[in-house]
Amino acid sequence: MLVNVPGPWSPLLGRLALSEIPYTNPILAPLFIVIVLAGIVLIAGVTYYGKWGYLWKEWFTTVDHKKLGIMYIILGLIMLFRGFIDGLMMRTQQALGDGPGDNGMKVMGAIHGYLAPFHFGQIYSAHGLIMILLAATPLLVGLMNIIVPLQIGARDMAYPYLNALGLWITTAAVFLIMISLFVGDFSHNGWFGYAPIFELAYSPGVGVDYWIWTLELVALGTTLGSINFLATVVKMRAPGMTWGRLPVFTWTAVSANIIALTSFPCLQVALALVGADRYLGTHFFTAGFGGNLMLYTNLFWLWGHPEVYFVILPAFGMLSEVIPAFSEKPIFGYITMVLASFAIAGVSWIVWLHHFFTMGMGPYVSTEFSIATMLVGIPTGVKVFNWAFTLYRGRLTFSAAMLWSIGALFLLLIGGLTGMMLAIPAINYMVHNSVFVVAHFHMMLLCIVYAVFSAIIFWFPKIYGFKLNEAWGKIMFWLFSAGTFLVFFPMFMLGFMGETRRLDWPFNPQWGPWFDVQEIGIFVYILSVLAFLWMLYVSIRDRHANRVHTADAWGTSRSLEWLTDTPVPFYNFAMVPHINALDEVAWRREHGFMDKKPDHFKAIHMPNNTPIALYIGALTFLVGFGLTWRVWWLTLASLILAVILMIYRSNKGDPGYIIPAEKMEEMDRESKARMLSDDSHQVPHGGGFSGGTVTAYTALDRDASGSLTPPNDSRHL
Amino acid sequence: MHAQDKVVDPNEVVLWSDDYEGHDVISTRTFGFWMYVLSDGMLFATLFAAYGVLSYSHSYYTGPTPAQFVAPWYTFIQTMALFLSVLAYGFAMTALKSGSKAGVVNGIIASILLGGVFLGLNIHDVLRMISIGVTPETSGGLSAFYALTQVHAAHIFIGLIWMLVMLYQIMRQGFTEDTVGRLISLRMFWQFQAVMWVFIYIFVYLWGYMS
Numbered sequence: 001m002l003v004n005v006p007g008p009w010s011p012l013l014g015r016l017a018l019s020e021i022p023y024t025n026p027i028l029a030p031l032f033i034v035i036v037l038a039g040i041v042l043i044a045g046v047t048y049y050g051k052w053g054y055l056w057k058e059w060f061t062t063v064d065h066k067k068l069g070i071m072y073i074i075l076g077l078i079m080l081f082r083g084f085i086d087g088l089m090m091r092t093q094q095a096l097g098d099g100p101g102d103n104g105m106k107v108m109g110a111i112h113g114y115l116a117p118f119h120f121g122q123i124y125s126a127h128g129l130i131m132i133l134l135a136a137t138p139l140l141v142g143l144m145n146i147i148v149p150l151q152i153g154a155r156d157m158a159y160p161y162l163n164a165l166g167l168w169i170t171t172a173a174v175f176l177i178m179i180s181l182f183v184g185d186f187s188h189n190g191w192f193g194y195a196p197i198f199e200l201a202y203s204p205g206v207g208v209d210y211w212i213w214t215l216e217l218v219a220l221g222t223t224l225g226s227i228n229f230l231a232t233v234v235k236m237r238a239p240g241m242t243w244g245r246l247p248v249f250t251w252t253a254v255s256a257n258i259i260a261l262t263s264f265p266c267l268q269v270a271l272a273l274v275g276a277d278r279y280l281g282t283h284f285f286t287a288g289f290g291g292n293l294m295l296y297t298n299l300f301w302l303w304g305h306p307e308v309y310f311v312i313l314p315a316f317g318m319l320s321e322v323i324p325a326f327s328e329k330p331i332f333g334y335i336t337m338v339l340a341s342f343a344i345a346g347v348s349w350i351v352w353l354h355h356f357f358t359m360g361m362g363p364y365v366s367t368e369f370s371i372a373t374m375l376v377g378i379p380t381g382v383k384v385f386n387w388a389f390t391l392y393r394g395r396l397t398f399s400a401a402m403l404w405s406i407g408a409l410f411l412l413l414i415g416g417l418t419g420m421m422l423a424i425p426a427i428n429y430m431v432h433n434s435v436f437v438v439a440h441f442h443m444m445l446l447c448i449v450y451a452v453f454s455a456i457i458f459w460f461p462k463i464y465g466f467k468l469n470e471a472w473g474k475i476m477f478w479l480f481s482a483g484t485f486l487v488f489f490p491m492f493m494l495g496f497m498g499e500t501r502r503l504d505w506p507f508n509p510q511w512g513p514w515f516d517v518q519e520i521g522i523f524v525y526i527l528s529v530l531a532f533l534w535m536l537y538v539s540i541r542d543r544h545a546n547r548v549h550t551a552d553a554w555g556t557s558r559s560l561e562w563l564t565d566t567p568v569p570f571y572n573f574a575m576v577p578h579i580n581a582l583d584e585v586a587w588r589r590e591h592g593f594m595d596k597k598p599d600h601f602k603a604i605h606m607p608n609n610t611p612i613a614l615y616i617g618a619l620t621f622l623v624g625f626g627l628t629w630r631v632w633w634l635t636l637a638s639l640i641l642a643v644i645l646m647i648y649r650s651n652k653g654d655p656g657y658i659i660p661a662e663k664m665e666e667m668d669r670e671s672k673a674r675m676l677s678d679d680s681h682q683v684p685h686g687g688g689f690s691g692g693t694v695t696a697y698t699a700l701d702r703d704a705s706g707s708l709t710p711p712n713d714s715r716h717l
Numbered sequence: 718m719h720a721q722d723k724v725v726d727p728n729e730v731v732l733w734s735d736d737y738e739g740h741d742v743i744s745t746r747t748f749g750f751w752m753y754v755l756s757d758g759m760l761f762a763t764l765f766a767a768y769g770v771l772s773y774s775h776s777y778y779t780g781p782t783p784a785q786f787v788a789p790w791y792t793f794i795q796t797m798a799l800f801l802s803v804l805a806y807g808f809a810m811t812a813l814k815s816g817s818k819a820g821v822v823n824g825i826i827a828s829i830l831l832g833g834v835f836l837g838l839n840i841h842d843v844l845r846m847i848s849i850g851v852t853p854e855t856s857g858g859l860s861a862f863y864a865l866t867q868v869h870a871a872h873i874f875i876g877l878i879w880m881l882v883m884l885y886q887i888m889r890q891g892f893t894e895d896t897v898g899r900l901i902s903l904r905m906f907w908q909f910q911a912v913m914w915v916f917i918y919i920f921v922y923l924w925g926y927m928s
Contacts, residue, residue, distance in 0.1 A: 155739075158740070158745050158749060159746075159749060162749075223756055226752075226756075227749050227752040227753055227756070228749070230749075230752050231745055231748050231749035231752060234748060235740045235741075235744065235745040235748055236740050236745070238734055238737070239734040239737050240731075240734070261752060261755060261756050261759075262755065262756065262759050263759070264756070265756050265757070265759035265760035265762075265763060266759065266763045268760065269760055269763040269764055269767070270763070273767065273860075273864065276853075276860065276864065277860075280853060280854070281853075281854040282853045282854060282857075282860035282863075282864070283778075283854070283855075283856055283857040283860050284767065284771070284857055284860050284861065284864075286857070288778075289778045289855075289856050289857055290771065290775060290776040290777055290778040290780075290856040290857035290858050291771075291857040291860075292770055292771060292776070292857060295767060295770045295771065298770075299763060299766070299767065302763070575733040575734070576733070576734040576737050577732060577733055577734065578731045578732055578733055578734045578735075578737075580725075580730065580731070580732075588732070591725050591727070591730075592727070593727070593730065593732060596727075596732055598732070598733040602735075605739065643878075647882050650882065650886070650895075650899070651882075651885070651886060651889075653890075653893075653895045
């Protein structure tokens with residue numbers, strides 16, 4: 001059954017050998033030393049300050065959806081940085097290696113530029129996989145994790161333990177792809193893989209195996225997460241939170257997770273079959289023996305395209321929360337917004353062939369997929385117009401979050417229109433596999449990144465109780481936008497000039513100036529990364545000055561997450577709210593109910609923390625690592641141990657614990673006191689390029705009896 | 718007109734859910750499991766698609782085609798074993814309604830035995846096919862044949878382990894919110910595997926035999 005691998009293999013260590021560690025590589029070896037030193041400093045620091053117990057109790061074993069969400073976001077940001085470094089290396093390689101001559105540095109056996117083709121191949125493969133599945137996905141899942149339960153008035157996700165399991169399995173995938181830097185190689189045939197290059201005969205190393213098991217682990221984690229989100233929204237909504245009152249972000253989370261639930265199995269099967277080819281010697285995707293190369297491509301993109309919408313839909317949801325809050329108006333066309341999300345989710349299933357029109361499936365099939373692809377433009381257009389009409393005659397505040405959202409709209413426009421071009425097979429044949437396509441999908445993915453930064457700035461005060469520094473948020477936005485412009489507009493141009501993607505050696509000297517512009521863009525991006533870090537530093541330093549003393553941190557927000565205390569206590573809502581309207585918080589604010597507190601409390605039931613999710617996550621890493629290196633005993637032992645842990649946990653169950661009503665009342669009082677702990681009650685309000693106020697904030701006038709003066713502005717459009 | 722425009726009496730308005738007792742645990746868990754079954758359905762759909770694409774005559778390369786090695790009558794016995802196992806599990810669930818621990822335990826034991834018969838026959842069938850040279854390494858078509866049938870068999874194996882765990886839990890813990898929810902989920906799982914088997918039997922074994 002098992003295939004014999006080329007090279008040495010031992011039962012104890014599988015294919016592992018000292019020679020697999022690239023200690024002579026002048027990039028990886030210093031990086032390894034830096035990471036080890038940083039790790040030692042981190043561990044020493046945590047030990048010195050005695051924080052291990054805190055980390056273990058409050059973070060590693062937690063089942064709290066907010067903390068899990070924060071960890072997802074940290075994971076996503078770290079991987080976003082890793083993916084960015086990959087991008088930087090690719091840009092630098094092309095800038096250095098351009099032209100006919102041998103102008104490279106030749107440090108690692110490269111003839112052009114500084115990277116050998118095999119190394120370059122690993123970098124672009126890792127860049128794609130990381131950015132889509134280990135940066136964008138964890139960032140979005142993290143934000144959904146934090147916000148969705150709050151928006152529907154739930155205390156936690158439907159399955160808190162499963163939620164932790166999803167995080168730790170995703171973390172295992174991150175560890176697997178990170179360790180591929182220092183032990184062995186990563187896959188070198190693109191993030192989506194090509195048949196039959198990934199077959200053992202053509203890729204005999206462990207790179208493809210790392211790729212397979214990283215993807216399988218992410219797929220598993222995301223599928224578990226999607227079940228959790230759907231069950232949470234369907235079953236855990238607070239009374240009165242009818243489907244017609246669900247915030248748009250939650251709606252997009254529902255549509256996105258329906259996509260994830262149904263599409264990730266396709267990826268799991270596609271990669272399991274690649275695995276079967278490589279480990280068991282089957283012939284699913286081989287060039288001979290009755291295999292079918294295009295079957296792989298079809299199965300992969302059958303997942304791949306829905307996945308694209310899985311990541312863009314929550315981003316649309318975030319824009320739909322940020323734009324109304326800073327336009328001081330309800331979202332325009334709520335129902336069409338929801339319908340458009342589901343239309344996009346539905347159409348996502350019938351467009352996958354546009355990723356390879358050049359397969360040559362004939363005019364009829366191509367036409368179907370071309371039209372289906374263009375259909376996506378209709379609901380997306382509806383959304384863009386809805387956002388524009390929300391802005392129209394709104395009382396706009398150009399806060400940092402709003403700038404990121406508006407930036408996302410611009411990128412969506414460019415990415416969407418170039419997408420329409422690519423939907424036409426005749427054009428697609430011309431630009432297939434060119435960097436025009438690369439520039440197009442970077443516009444879409446950067447639209448997601450913009451929405452994520454917008455959402456992080458927007459929801460940060462809700463979770464941490466203080467705002468991020470507005471000025472630095474805006475500086476970062478402008479730097480990031482300049483970087484985007486400088487990197488990707490030349491890329492569109494180069495696409496038209498015929499540059500194909502993934503060139504380790506761009507041979508045409510006339511492309512040189514464009515590569516230089518892109519390289520400058522990358523340096524601007526570096527500045528924006530520094531601005532981000534500085535923003536975090538400044539915000540944490542000035543956290544007392546930036547404290548938020550109201551539940552509704554921005555004073556103009558609309559949905560339910562802004563009803564509970566800031567920062568959100570672990571039980572979310574002391575009393576589960578009863579929902580009376582779409583945009584409940586806006587409704588309560590306009591009717592003067594924001595300060596009305598529940599007059600009594602009830603006992604609540606909370607889940608216990610558990611380390612088992614962490615253990616199982618660690619074991620899945622070992623399963624992946626064992627499979628990659630063909631260490632069978634490790635794989636089997638970890639798998640069996642994971643199953644035993646699952647059964648153990650199932651037998652033990654989790655009775656949770658009860659917080660009695662009196663205790664709830666006390667905790668609620670403390671939480672409110674903390675929130676109001678100093679006298680500055682004004683709603684902080686940012687605006688303008690560098691944080692000054694552009695529009696004045698009008699508080700609702702309220703007379704002594706607590707009744708209200710209705711607002712007299714355009715909120716009632 | 719917006720909801721915001723309605724006149725609201727501050728003394729009448731309900732802002733906090735007084736009589737909300739939280740979500741129902743069993744229904745939430747079974748709903749989530751139903752979602753899992755949906756994703757499992759997609760997994761089988763993808764495998765069926767792969768099998769469909771890899772069932773042209775050239776997919777079998779120079780190796781045998783299903784008509785030369787499948788044994789529909791033999792597999793029919795497997796089918797009956799699995800159906801009876803589902804039936805036995807159904808009896809266990811009826812016993813659950815009347816709260817009979819013995820009925821549930823007996824039903825699950827019968828279900829395990831019949832599922833074990835199914836799995837045993839499957840292993841025997843695989844060994845028979847391998848002994849006559851029908852191996853997954855022969856051709857793409859046979860790879861797909863084995864992938865589809867053996868992924869299903871793996872589900873059956875997991876189901877049997879699950880039933881053993883449930884036997885232990887029911888005997889130790891009785892009918893709690895946890896165990897009842899798991900019994901209902903397991904029923905969904907078990908019936909779903911039987912349904913998948915119907916498709917496999919028709920499209921792989923019967924159709925394969927006829928073609």
